[in-house]
Amino acid sequence: MLDRTEQTTAPGIYNLWFEHGGWAQLSTEIDDRGPTRVARRITGTAPGFIPQVGDRTSWSGIYYATPSDAGIDARDITIATPAGPCPAWRIDGAPATWAIHIHGLGSTRAGTLRGVRVATELGYTSLVVSYRNTAEVPRVGTGRSTLGHTETADVDEAIGYAVRRGARQIVLFGWSMGAAIALQLADRPRHHGLIAALVLDSPVLDWTEVIKANSVRSGLPAAAAYLAAQWLTIGPLARTVGLPGRIPLRCFDWAARAADFTTPTLILHGTRDDSVPIRLSQALRDARPDLVELETFDAGHTLSWNSDPDRWQSAVTTWLAERIPR
Numbered sequence: 001m002l003d004r005t006e007q008t009t010a011p012g013i014y015n016l017w018f019e020h021g022g023w024a025q026l027s028t029e030i031d032d033r034g035p036t037r038v039a040r041r042i043t044g045t046a047p048g049f050i051p052q053v054g055d056r057t058s059w060s061g062i063y064y065a066t067p068s069d070a071g072i073d074a075r076d077i078t079i080a081t082p083a084g085p086c087p088a089w090r091i092d093g094a095p096a097t098w099a100i101h102i103h104g105l106g107s108t109r110a111g112t113l114r115g116v117r118v119a120t121e122l123g124y125t126s127l128v129v130s131y132r133n134t135a136e137v138p139r140v141g142t143g144r145s146t147l148g149h150t151e152t153a154d155v156d157e158a159i160g161y162a163v164r165r166g167a168r169q170i171v172l173f174g175w176s177m178g179a180a181i182a183l184q185l186a187d188r189p190r191h192h193g194l195i196a197a198l199v200l201d202s203p204v205l206d207w208t209e210v211i212k213a214n215s216v217r218s219g220l221p222a223a224a225a226y227l228a229a230q231w232l233t234i235g236p237l238a239r240t241v242g243l244p245g246r247i248p249l250r251c252f253d254w255a256a257r258a259a260d261f262t263t264p265t266l267i268l269h270g271t272r273d274d275s276v277p278i279r280l281s282q283a284l285r286d287a288r289p290d291l292v293e294l295e296t297f298d299a300g301h302t303l304s305w306n307s308d309p310d311r312w313q314s315a316v317t318t319w320l321a322e323r324i325p326r
Contacts, residue, residue: 014059100173115305
């Protein structure tokens, strides 16, 4: 039995992650149990796990915990980065075409497995990567996120790993902040001609606007976002809050930098995303229709796949098949 909320009544398939370990996948069918409760059928659980009445859980779009849960044959590897050794999953496929999957802020690499299935079915070799100051990776400095600024260097080493093993073209899959990292990598001149396409789910395209949206959602005045931006972009202030230095938010503003776009990009974004407003994706699509396509879903932040897995997978598969020679 679940509390009735916008999340628990949303169409699609989701996962419950339990406070003391374990997870349970839920079906799309919703059983009305009155004005404050709903029920959803459990379709799968962590091995040996039995949910109990009264267990505390969190609602999540992270549907698969491991590659094997998604029916994917992967092996554990480690990528050496400026932050130290970063664990990754490698899924072997075509030696010349690779996909690198980048998770978002506060998420884990397991969250990207929803997109890995597409890359695997297309025959790509995949790397599912991690980066500094996340659960699996060594802490750097105070452990605070720099919103993709320093994290990009860690993911860049995954590109080097792929190239040294035969990659001639790479597709970057980025989720939320992972999309911001993907865009920074595609913008680097040394990767032009190598990064063939971007697949971005709920992408952060302007940190100032994203901070503003989250301030408003939290009940703070929109002006708080601009004050926060000052603390992030001015060196002495940034160091006061535990950052290694200023974060150049202007580099992440793709509304202002639309003319710099060079890589074919597919964006998948939920119309009910109250964390990263869809209007940012719409604006980029409108500014660069020659390179950017947008698929919209009736979904919240990074939940487009969950709301309609078949359409998400079909949209990505069709778009990539038209652009990446096999």
